[in-house]
Amino acid sequence: MNAIEVKHVSKQFKSFRLNDVSFTVECGTIAGFIGQNGAGKSTTIKLILNLFKKQAGEILIFGKDHLTHEIASKAQIGVVFDELHVPNNLTAKELNNIYSKVYSTWDSDYFYRLLDQLDVPKFDKVKSMSRGMKMKLGLILALSYHPKLLLLDEPTSGLDPIVRDEVLELLQKFMKNDEHAILFSSHITSDLEKIADTITFIHKGEILFSENKDDLLYGYGIWKGTPEQAIVIPKHAIIGKQDSAFGVKYLVKREFVNPVIELEKPTIDELMLLYVKGRV
Amino acid sequence: MISFLIRYYFDELSTWVVLTPLFFSFLMFFIFLEMDLLQTHLLFTLTSFSIVCTAFFDFQKRYKKMFVLFPMPFNTFLTANSLFLSGIILSYCSYSVFCSAVLRSLIEKQLVFPSLTNWLILLCVNFIFLALCMVLYLTKFQFIMGLLPFLILLSISSSTPYLRQFVDSIPLLFCVAVLSFVLSILITNYFSTRRDIV
Structure with missing residues (x-):
């Protein structure tokens, strides 16, 4: 089964066009999404999440249209952007309180276990955390409601090798379930060489190739x-x-x-x- | 979920919601005896509400991505936002009318009841103002919201006769308030679900 199917999706901006983008991410695989700055990686991820409204094409999440089943899709997708979009004045513990009300599948025990495992402080405000800590917290938040699909938009950029390694380890653990899938956009191709199963290369808004990494x-x-x-x-x-x-x-x-x-x-x-x- | 969102908004913005009317109460106390009563009420409620409204929309803008990624329909957010802001209007108007009644009772040394007419006028004018803010928030001219308290101060203090005429017919004012509020919600719903979130 395909976790993501992007079919002939287009979106026109003032000075950039995402043109006829098509690729799939199968369940049980990590798809690396590579390309230059401004090639359209983040735009594609935002289109999948319906943050950007597509002008043509179709996007399916686990076989269902991402717009008609938007709420169900969002509950199954964990998202990590290159920045953490949560209120800065909150602590991890307070975020647990909020997310537990929002996600019916939220697992507080798992959340605290991951905080301990990755040494993320429970009582420090987000604004006082380092970039690495914020990224780890973002990933923990995305994992703690047990999503089936992770969309990661440059999650390891600006992180030191030790934190990057911890993040990659966590992703590999997530992939132990065959129903799970990850779309991982990154500039750091060494990370993708380590964990990706397929590589999709986007250049100037067009997909140049989307193939198995080993092939x-x-x-x-x-x-x-x-x-x-x-x-x-x-x-x-x-x-x-x-x-x-x-x-x-x-x-x-x-x-x-x-x-x-x-x-x-x-x-x-x-x-x-x-x-x-x-x-x- | 709606009640959770309203509680969460209040937790995040409690300082603004509580301290703004207190600050303006202090200011209004000095002009209370000099100005027309309705004018004072309008000045107090509109300036306080415009500041809280700006803080609320700013908060919404900053954490839009977090809210949008939550698995909730947009209507839930719209309802929670409208209820939260309506609740603030209701409490500020009630507070203003009640406080002025207490002050008048103390000054005149006899019991003065809060004016229901003034309360209704205040509610209507504030809801029209909220509708304006909601539409303004969708446009490129959001920055004007920060200037609204000053504009309100200027316009109200220089337009008392016209203001009286405008608020004279309560049924008409009520209809305008309901219509503009409903329209602003429909416009917000239409544009917010069709726009890119950057």
Whole structure:
């Protein structure tokens, strides 16, 4: 079953257009959502949440239209933005009181357990917390009503590696249930390399690819050499190219390259960079 | 859920809700004897309410994302917001009329009952004002809300004769108040459910 189905969704802004965006996130998977700043990642997430009103297309959450079943959908979605949108003058304990009234599935014991586990103070006001603490609190709030789907919009940006690791660990625990799914938008591609099952790449409001991470990393290769040596690479195999003082670097499709030619496994960063900047 | 939201709004804004009328009561005390009674009532209720209203809409704006993500229909929020603000109007108008009756009783050394007519006029004018604020909040001119207390002070102190004419017919005033309040709720509902939340 698909947790999210985005079909041909479009949205026009003054100077930006999200154009015919389509992708799916299956249950039991973590979908990495990558792209440059302003490529349309946050816009897509906001469209899924109906914070932005779509102009065309269809969005299904667990097979149901996200507008006609908006309330039921929201109860199943945990959301973490890059900032924590809760009143700054409240403590974690007070937030527990509010959220327990709002969500019928709210689990106070689990909330306090997660606070202890991630060392988030119960009695400190949100405004006195560090960015890392706020992000951990945001994730705890999103997890404590047992959602089936997590939408994370750059949750690890600006966090130190230790906090990032704790967050990723929590997400991996969440994924132990096969009915759960995560859409994880991030600039930090190393995080996605660690935990994502699929990668969806958006560029200038259009989806360039949405594929299984392993297929992507093993389906493509990086070839490095001098321009003279490059004749061994068939032109139709080259996806992206980068020139440097030491030679050239090609992003190539492995299936079109002679297997005896040695290719390096690309990182998601390289895929992004060569797809966008070095497009042939 | 509606009662929870109203309680929560009150918890968050209790300082504004309680201290604003107290502050204005103190100010009004000095002009109570100089000005027309209805004028004083209007000045007190409208300035106090405009300040609380601005604080409320500012609070709503700051935490819009949190509220929008809650699994609740928009109508629940609209009802809670309207009830919360209506409750404030009701209490401020009652407080104003009651306090002036007490003060007059003390000054005239005989029992003066609170004026029901004044209370009704105040309610109607405040509801018209609330309708205006709700529509204003949807526009690009939200910043005017911060200036409203000063505008109210200026306009009321310079327009007493016209004000008298306007509030003379209570049934008409009542109809205008109900109509404008209902219209503002319909407009808010229409635009809020169709707009992007940035």
